Amino acid sequence: SQQGEEDPQALSIQEGENAxxxxxxxxxxxxxxxxxxNSGRGLVHLILIRSNEREKHSGRLRVTLDTSKKSSSLLxxxxxxxxxxxxFCATEETSGSRLTxxxxxxxxxxx
Amino acid sequence: GAVVSQHPSRVICKSGTSVxxxxxxxxxxxxxxxxxxxxxxxxxxxxxxxxxGSKATYEQGVEKDKFLINHxxxxxxxxxxxxxxxxxxxxxxxSATTGTGTYEQYFGxxxxxxxx
Numbered sequence: 001s002q003q004g005e006e007d008p009q010a011l012s013i014q015e016g017e018n019a020x021x022x023x024x025x026x027x028x029x030x031x032x033x034x035x036x037x038n039s040g041r042g043l044v045h046l047i048l049i050r051s052n053e054r055e056k057h058s059g060r061l062r063v064t065l066d067t068s069k070k071s072s073s074l075l076x077x078x079x080x081x082x083x084x085x086x087x088f089c090a091t092e093e094t095s096g097s098r099l100t101x102x103x104x105x106x107x108x109x110x111x
Numbered sequence: 112g113a114v115v116s117q118h119p120s121r122v123i124c125k126s127g128t129s130v131x132x133x134x135x136x137x138x139x140x141x142x143x144x145x146x147x148x149x150x151x152x153x154x155x156x157x158x159x160x161x162x163x164g165s166k167a168t169y170e171q172g173v174e175k176d177k178f179l180i181n182h183x184x185x186x187x188x189x190x191x192x193x194x195x196x197x198x199x200x201x202x203x204x205x206s207a208t209t210g211t212g213t214y215e216q217y218f219g220x221x222x223x224x225x226x227x
Contacts, residue, residue, distance in 0.1 A: 040202070099157070
């Protein structure tokens with residue numbers, strides 16, 4: 001089955017609110033990455049967290065990783081309408097190997 | 112940051128014809144390129160991994176004779192969909208990595224293929 005399950009599948013919030021998306025995976029990983037995809041476009045890399053890291057920040061993004069639970073979360077603070085997109089987690093089992101993507105969360109930020 | 116381009120961005124072709132999609136790394140040498148397929152509102156499914164100068168490694172269920180992949184140089188990989196059918200209509204995305212210990216894959220903007 002697909003490595004990387006995300007919830008919720010869809011999330012609709014108001015501008016200024018925080019958005020939290022979760023990702024679970026099944027195997028041991030080297031790192032976990034979060035990507036953003038606007039409709040009909042390619043993927044944009046947001047943040048990478050290594051298996052020995054527990055939390056990482058980048059601007060309004062905060063990612064956590066719990067390897068004991070095989071889960072990760074992406075928090076977007078003070079959301080903006082421009083944050084509307086699909087967000088995918090992806091796991092890499094070993095360095096330089098294939099990425100396995102989760103099902104994605106469709107985030108809609110209403111102005 | 113590293114840039115990956117794809118050409119064409121959109122293509123419409125008739126059933127039975129073949130179409131070639133190019134993936135280029137513009138400012139770095141990509142030892143490994145990946146080809147993904149994405150159906151509407153779904154996730155990316157890896158089709159194959161392509162290393163420069165060697166045969167591509169296809170994922171289970173992907174027909175290598177239908178989806179021909181060539182990675183002839185360190186900056187170019189091509190995916191040719193042969194004898195296309197309407198069910199091949201999809202969004203095809205490539206990514207590239209230098210393979211020198213960096214974890215990050217750089218993604219192209221994708222190609223929308225419509226087979227009529």
